[in-house]
Amino acid sequence: MASYTPPLRDMEFVLHDVLKIEQSETPGYSELDRDFTSAILDEAGKIARDVLAPTNAKGDEQGCVLENGVVRTPDGFQDAFDLLREGGWTGLDCDPDFGGQGMPYIMGVAVGEMHSAANMAFNMYAGLTHGAYSAIHTHGSDEQKATYLPKMVSCEWTGTMNLTEPHCGTDLGLLRTKAEPQDDGSFKITGQKIFISAGEHDMSDNIIHLVLAKIPGGPEGVKGISLFIVPKFLVNEDGSLGDRNALSCGKIEEKMGIHGNSTCVMNYDGATGYLIGEEHKGLRAMFTMMNEARIGVGLQGLGQAVAAYQAATDYARDRLQGRAVTGTENPDGPADPLIVHPDIRRTLMDQKSFIEGGRAFLLWSASLIDAANLARDEDAHGLISLLTPVVKGFLTDRGFDMTVQAQQVFGGHGYIEEWGMSQFVRDARIAMIYEGANGVQALDLVGRKLAQDGGKHVMAFFEMVKAFIKDNADNEDLRTGFLEPLKAASKDLQAAGMYFMQNGMKNPNHALAGSSDFMHLFGHVVLGLMWSRMAKAALEGDSDFHKNKLATGRYYMARQLPATKMHLARIESGADPVMALDAEAF
Template identity: 70%
Template sequence: MPTFKANTKDMQFILHDMLNISASGLPGHDEMERDFTGAVLEAAARVAEDVLAPLNVVGDQEGCVLDNGVVRTPKGFDAAFAAMKDGGWTALDCDVEHGGQGMPFALYSAVNEIFVSANMAFNMYQGLTHGAYSAINAHGNEDQKSKWLPKLASCDWTGTMNLTEPHCGTDLGLLRTKAEPQADGSYKITGQKIFISAGDHDLAENIVHLVLAKAPGGGEGTKGISLFIVPKVMVNDDGSLGARNAVSVGNIEEKMGIHGNSTCVMNYDGATGWLLGDLHKGMRAMFTMMNEARLGVGLQGYAVAEAAYQNALAYAKDRRQGRAVTGAAEPSEPADPLIVHPDIRRNLMDQKSFVEAARAFTIWGAHLIDLGHAGDKQAHALVSLLTPVIKGFLTDQGFQSAVQAQQVFGGHGYIEEWGMSQFVRDARIAMIYEGANGVQALDLVGRKLAADGGKPIMAFFDLIKTECKLHDDARMAPFTDALKAASKQLQSAAMFFMENGMKTPNAALSGSYDFMHMMGHVCLGLMWTRMAASAISALDAGEGDAQYLDAKLATGRYYMARQMPACAMHLARIESGAEPVMDLPADQF
């Protein structure tokens, strides 16, 4: 059975050495001192390691069962969910007025990584609830907030997001679910939704579904879509639960992974719902939930990779195969451990250098969201630009890292008892849901680059330029030199799109996926540059764990030398234009 231990030391380094979160000037952030955040992270780690991680295999093997219209979760999930609620973990960054603790989203994200690494499928029950909370908090009226948010914050009630239908996924303008207005101001919701994570379960007494549907008068396409609050169980005026609403589970999907989470077909048969936000403006309200969810899915990508890496590293140190090519590393033993071999080292360093930079990138993104919520428009614009990169690049690379971890085990990695197969299977969904990664790339190139006249992407390039100018220490040259080169290549790719995108749009869209990965490498290179500067500063001051800091620098140098050159490859692909992609007629495939 695989094991897991939260990497709280690295999280602390990012929060304090790199971000200096307590000095950000945001309300409440001055309380985020190292000792305080350390205590929070260590407490989360105990829950994850002692309660959640042991249930990861259980959830994978047992899955969920539909029993007389109610979904039953795997053994032990109910007690674990109660422990999460009792510890206040579900409401860490929720507003105090709703029963939350009002902590930064950056700290919530670090804690969320710990829980995802321990048990991704389980954590989705509260993760989707957090998104529903945010959507209602941003777009609900005061009555809706007081009615739904305290129960969602505590996870006495959980939440879902209902977008996809059997005939439409990304193209939501095709959805058929209808909302008929009623005399009392409510709506009757009729239609079917599929792929609804945590659509039903036995962990909470009510489930609050946020459902996209078309109300009369909205017109065609996405402009006619509205968002509705549709509870599983009706809520009386005094807050008590009433009659069952006309919403039911049609089926539980049989999936490749995340078996412990119930992915449901949901049927709405004239269910009672209430409009959330403005009529026919449902996409705007839903994107509040989706953008947060996309950062959370990017986090899932590297969080599962972290757990897989830990197990691969332990196996590489323990498993003995062959001898080091330079001579026996341990002559008294019949063979040397796997980790002496350069190809195993390459494999492990790919994983380690990715996960540590991805962690920094995601927590920085969460910090930008905190800044945006406080009114920083530039931070909001920057994180909007980066969201498709966080989601798309980190989940692609996270899945690849999980596969690499499995590879370290050789044949044992393909055997279920070692648990590596589950990491690969669980990580795979993150590339698909909350907007498949090809759609993220199209969003980045087709929408985000041109947003606000291109100001956010130009601000991003200026940010990198400024960062590189900060460091004239020779020890920083491996970082700043590689980052400068990659940034110039990314700018060349963006210029190619500007020069060719209008007259030959396929040229831009054919290169969009490469651009997303290219920008992902540049973002992780920026993170490594910042982490390296922080590590050098701590070493020079004689502060912190010198061995950890030296390892941080060596890992960063590996990424800059071995991963950043991929940007040149992506640029060459982009500049090849649309012809290699589009030349072959469809009937010749």
């Protein structure tokens, strides 16, 4: 069974030495000094290491079981959930008016990485609840907030989102679930939703479903979608639980991974629901939850890469196989450890450099969300809107790749269940699919986000990179290994954007055929920027930690960042090679 070590030192470095959060003008950040964040992260790390990680393999093995309409979660999940609730962890960054602790979102992301790395399936129960909380907090009425949010902040009640239907995934305009208006202002919700994570389980007293449905007579397509609160148990005026609502779990999906999370088919048979916000404006409210979820899914991709890398590193140090080509390094043993071999070092460095760069990307993104929400910074809002599909798509694609590389370090043992490596691969795989498949994220990036506000935000990103390079041009230690590769990669990204501008209007396929490559090109440039910032901070110290940080960063800039040239070449090949065959030829 794989163990988990919280990356506390690295998180502290990113938060305080790179992002310098306590110096930020974002409200609440001045309180985030090293002692405070260290205390929070240390306790969260202990829970991840000592409580959540030991339940991970068991959750994978046992899965969830549907019995008489009730889903039983794996052994240990209830106790772990109770521990999180009792410690206030489920409301870490929630509104104090509803029982939350009111910390900035960046702290929730840092804690979330550790908890997701330790047990991704388990962490989804609280994570989805947080997303539902955010949607109600932003778009709900005062009465709805008072009724639902205190119990959701504490996770006495959990939450879900219900979008997908058997015939309808990304194309929500096709959904059929109906919402019939009632004389008392409520609605009767009828329809079936699938792939509903945490749709039914035994760890909370109530489950608050957020359900997309259409009110008869409304506009066609997505313009006619509304969002409804549909509780598992109706809530009385005094806040107590009333009758069971007319909804049920029809089945639990048999999945490739995340077995410890109950992925349900939910049937709504005239269930009582309550409109959130305005009629026919449901997507706007739901996307509050979706955008948060996309950051959370990027976090999952990173988290599984972290857990798999830690296991692979331990194995590479212990497993004796062959001799180093430069001479024996373990003369008292029958062979040298795997980690002496250059190809093993390569794959471990691939993982390490992605993980540390990805962690900085994720925490920087969280700081932008805080600036947008707490400081009402419109520029930060625009930039994180641009970057959200990159966070989701790039970190999950590459995170999955890293779990496969970690599995490869084990050789045949990586394919055997008792070593636990296949779980990381299987769990990470879903992150590339749900909350908008990564191909859709790439289309959103190229088709909508690049041109948003006249291209203002992508130009702001280019200026950010340019300014960093210019401001540090006299730093000899940064220039060759970091600034020059970053400049070259940024030029590749700009060239790709220019190709889309020159060719996409004439034939949109030229842009869309290169969208996934553009998303990855963008992701590499962001990590190049993150590594350059981390290198600048690391040069201010002389500990082994700082020296190792610089070596890892140089590896990324030399061995990973040049992938931007490959992605640019693919983009500039246009749509013709992609669309050359007729559909019948496949």
